[in-house]
Amino acid sequence: MPAVSIIIPVYNIGKYLEKCLDSVIAQTFPDIEIIVVNDGSTDNSPEIIARYADKDPRIVVIDKANEGLAYARKSGIEAANGEYIQHLDGDDYLELDAIELVYRKAKEKDADMVVFPFWFDYPDSGKSKRSIEIACTSYTGLEYFSAISFSKAHWAVWSYLHKRSLYANSITFRQELSYGEDVFLTTQLSYYSSRVAVLKSRPLLHYIIRENSITNSRLSEKKAGNILLYPSLVDNFLKNKPEYSSLQKELSAIRIQANNELLSKRWFKDAHKLSKESLAILRQYPDLKPQVKSFYKLFTLYAHNRLLGRLYAQYYIFKKKIK
Structure with a gap:
């Protein structure tokens, strides 16, 4: 059993994949397995993955039909053998x-997650910004x-190492997200973690944001639907949990952030x-x-007048508050 399974979903990122894989195989901690999930790529990503797998036996390749990021990660998790899991996007x-x-x-603190x-x-632009x-x-x-x-930490699943055993709690993946x-x-x-440790160090991962990235591109109907959906999924997950009533402010914050997005x-x-x-939420909190x-x-x-809102939105666009 390796200590850490690094799961890398790949979809048409051949241009950036080598830098990602080079950073993983050169880790100073060698007790890892590297699970690369080719999610139906149509570019040269499969050839790059095969070439790296030939020279490093720690690389496990999963070739599958394209089903999206959530199911690519799910496939990697199901194949993982490590005590801990680290997610990593293939262009980071x-x-x-x-x-x-x-x-x-993680071992020092017996942590379920290490952020x-x-x-x-x-x-x-050549610029970089440190995480929260x-x-x-x-x-x-x-x-x-x-x-x-x-907003005092980040949601990103690749921003923390976590125990593989957490997935024994019937973790749900939504393909459409x-x-x-x-x-x-x-x-x-x-929710299923008992101990979350925070590593105080220099930044250890480079999250690359390009003009055409998923998070940085203009919204389609599907993406807008995802943003409307995920607060409801979080709410539904917690609804039958004993802590639900005490988490209403957190759930409201997630909803208002989605509206803002x-x-x-x-x-x-x-x-x-x-x-x-959003204004109703702010009146309550x-x-x-x-x-x-x-x-x-x-x-x-x-909230009060669609026309005034639309005119002010144009002003925000002009001032580049909305991109």
């Missing part, structure tokens, strides 16, 4: 001692869920309805106002 890459540092922390800092890299500085050094799973809900899948999966993993990506189709919903930041006035105008 790790610092060479990343796995060594997070695994050492670590990372870089947001913007290759088009997490306040505490340890949490219970629900405490960490609260921290993420209130191409946006928000991390929120749904992290909610479930956090839709407006920030120029999805004005449901703006009147969503703005009314006024201290969530920082969650909407500079979008508060836009919410207010859209």
